[in-house]
Amino acid sequence: MNDHSHIEFNGENMTTPIYMDYQATTPMDPRVLEAMMPYFGAKYGNPHSRSHAFGWEAEAAVENARAQIASLIGASPKEIIFTSGATESNNLALKGAAMFYRDKGKDHIITSVTEHKCVLDTCRHLEQEEGFKVTYLPVQENGLIDLDTLKEAITERTVMVSIMSVHNEIGVIQPLAEIGKICRENKVFFHTDAAQGVGKIPLDVNEMNIDLMSISGHKVYGPMGVGALFVRRKPRVRLRPLINGGGQERGMRSGTLSPPLCVGLGEACAIAEAEMASDNERIRLLAKRFHNAINDRLPDVILNGDDEHRYWGNINLSFAYVEGESLMMGIRDLAVSSGSACTSASLEPSYVLRSLGVEEEMAHTSIRFGIGRFTTEAEIDYAVEHIVTAVEKLRAMSPLWEMAQEGIDIKSIEWADH
Amino acid sequence: MAYSEKLIEHYENPRNIGSFEKDDAGVGTGLVGAPACGDVMKLQIKVSPEGIIEDAKFKTFGCGSAIASSSLVTEWVKGKSLDEAGEIKNTDIAEELALPPVKIHCSVLAEDAIKAAINDYKEKAAAPAKGEAAE
Numbered sequence: 232m233n234d235h236s237h238i239e240f241n242g243e244n245m246t247t248p249i250y251m252d253y254q255a256t257t258p259m260d261p262r263v264l265e266a267m268m269p270y271f272g273a274k275y276g277n278p279h280s281r282s283h284a285f286g287w288e289a290e291a292a293v294e295n296a297r298a299q300i301a302s303l304i305g306a307s308p309k310e311i312i313f314t315s316g317a318t319e320s321n322n323l324a325l326k327g328a329a330m331f332y333r334d335k336g337k338d339h340i341i342t343s344v345t346e347h348k349c350v351l352d353t354c355r356h357l358e359q360e361e362g363f364k365v366t367y368l369p370v371q372e373n374g375l376i377d378l379d380t381l382k383e384a385i386t387e388r389t390v391m392v393s394i395m396s397v398h399n400e401i402g403v404i405q406p407l408a409e410i411g412k413i414c415r416e417n418k419v420f421f422h423t424d425a426a427q428g429v430g431k432i433p434l435d436v437n438e439m440n441i442d443l444m445s446i447s448g449h450k451v452y453g454p455m456g457v458g459a460l461f462v463r464r465k466p467r468v469r470l471r472p473l474i475n476g477g478g479q480e481r482g483m484r485s486g487t488l489s490p491p492l493c494v495g496l497g498e499a500c501a502i503a504e505a506e507m508a509s510d511n512e513r514i515r516l517l518a519k520r521f522h523n524a525i526n527d528r529l530p531d532v533i534l535n536g537d538d539e540h541r542y543w544g545n546i547n548l549s550f551a552y553v554e555g556e557s558l559m560m561g562i563r564d565l566a567v568s569s570g571s572a573c574t575s576a577s578l579e580p581s582y583v584l585r586s587l588g589v590e591e592e593m594a595h596t597s598i599r600f601g602i603g604r605f606t607t608e609a610e611i612d613y614a615v616e617h618i619v620t621a622v623e624k625l626r627a628m629s630p631l632w633e634m635a636q637e638g639i640d641i642k643s644i645e646w647a648d649h
Numbered sequence: 650m651a652y653s654e655k656l657i658e659h660y661e662n663p664r665n666i667g668s669f670e671k672d673d674a675g676v677g678t679g680l681v682g683a684p685a686c687g688d689v690m691k692l693q694i695k696v697s698p699e700g701i702i703e704d705a706k707f708k709t710f711g712c713g714s715a716i717a718s719s720s721l722v723t724e725w726v727k728g729k730s731l732d733e734a735g736e737i738k739n740t741d742i743a744e745e746l747a748l749p750p751v752k753i754h755c756s757v758l759a760e761d762a763i764k765a766a767i768n769d770y771k772e773k774a775a776a777p778a779k780g781e782a783a784e
Binding site: 552553554556557560580590591592595627628629630631632633641644646647 | 652657660663666668680681682683684685686687688689690691707708709710711712713715716
């Protein structure tokens with residue numbers, strides 16, 4: 232896939248494939264790269280060097296970045312810990328708090344079945360290797376957790392609740408403020424994996440009573456290889472570090488910081504804070520244009536996840552009677568991702584869609600379309616044309632579509648498993 | 650997924666898409682796979698009184714490999730006797746399209762589809778004029 236070509240569509244020039252995989256990674260904003268560049272060059276100091284100007288200069292840049300990140304989420308700079316990315320942040324939040332408070336009779340964690348793999352895998356590790364108990368909350372058909380179920384799951388032994396902000400696969404926004412309120416009332420820490428949420432939706436750690444928040448650089452138009460963890464100071468959350476060493480980052484994450492990466496994440500957050508409202512309005516209009524056009528022209532297309540509590544930069548659609556991987560081959564000019572089994576090594580359809588109660592045959596037909604800061608209206612229109620053509624072609628060769636048109640209920644047929 | 654040129658060519662220009670009237674004498678229909686597994690193939694053959702497959706059509710719900718496998722076998726069975734067509738092996742299909750290991754099941758499904766179509770034809774031939782008598 233190193234082939235990029237230039238095409239003209241409706242009088243506009245564009246490059247294909249068109250990037251619609253913003254949940255996998257966001258392209259870096261050129262302003263971010265510009266801010267980072269000096270720290271790859273002349274400003275090469277170690278931010279932990281206290282004895283000379285090279286160190287002071289790097290330290291000032293890192294602290295400025297810390298303040299930019301904090302400002303975006305309503306935190307204090309002292310509450311921001313730099314990490315290598317959201318996976319490390321999630322590991323540190325979950326393992327760090329679990330291991331620290333285990334001696335205080337806390338050995339229970341609550342999360343949900345649709346969390347990102349790095350949260351689920353960390354929870355599994357704590358269960359199997361460290362003897363913790365984990366409650367995996369189910370989600371409703373719209374992808375959201377039920378608050379009463381959450382309340383019932385909390386016990387005296389619960390140390391934390393970990394629920395993601397914006398879902399990477401289906402874009403739904405969990406009721407963060409309500410979850411935070413419940414957690415605070417029950418004196419349980421609230422961790423949220425906000426990799427897909429930071430810079431996309433307004434987040435305020437105090438209004439939402441969030442105690443720990445994982446942040447990713449490359450999902451917010453910043454660089455890969457850097458992330459952050461918000462760790463609340465009042466009331467204080469204590470973590471046992473995963474990485475021991477020189478005691479950087481308040482002892483919670485040793486190791487020399489990378490000033491260019493920290494500066495990049497900081498600048499990305501500053502841009503997001505300044506432009507979130509206008510960005511979101513643009514993205515919402517493009518998403519509506521896309522979704523409406525698809526619905527107008529194709530029957531039997533289902534939007535996965537709640538249609539109200541969602542970040543519109545993520546549109547996950549199931550195209551009934553068309554298998555996801557073959558559709559992706561048919562829309563090769565679009566860079567997208569699929570919940571279909573055939574695109575994964577395991578041949579299992581998406582566990583997220585299955586958790587929503589999406590039937591397996593529909594889970595096989597799903598594609599996630601990402602819309603972001605650099606998506607244009609012409610790209611959306613081109614994508615729609617491309618998708619409609621491919622779906623119509625594949626439906627014309629689908630035996631399931633043929634049966635549906637003949638009024639045969641696919642569920643009435645006895646299919647052999649293979 | 651890295652696919653061979655031949656596979657992509659079959660996916661982009663599939664041969665023999667369509668359906669025969671499945672109640673017609675001389676038509677055998679094989680429907681294999683399951684929607685929940687992500688692939689369903691319908692393969693139909695039209696057999697001459699001499700027992701030669703004169704025409705074949707398919708419809709497939711499935712990944713690119715499944716579509717290409719079924720397209721390929723519709724080409725292969727044409728002109729063959731039922732016995733010859735029944736000898737087509739999934740390994741031949743997999744080799745021709747250079748299927749990656751995780752996609753071998755697509756070629757197995759295509760082989761199953763041929764066998765199912767042949768069986769359906771034979772069963773119908775053994776119980777002739779059932780549909781006509783009922784009318």
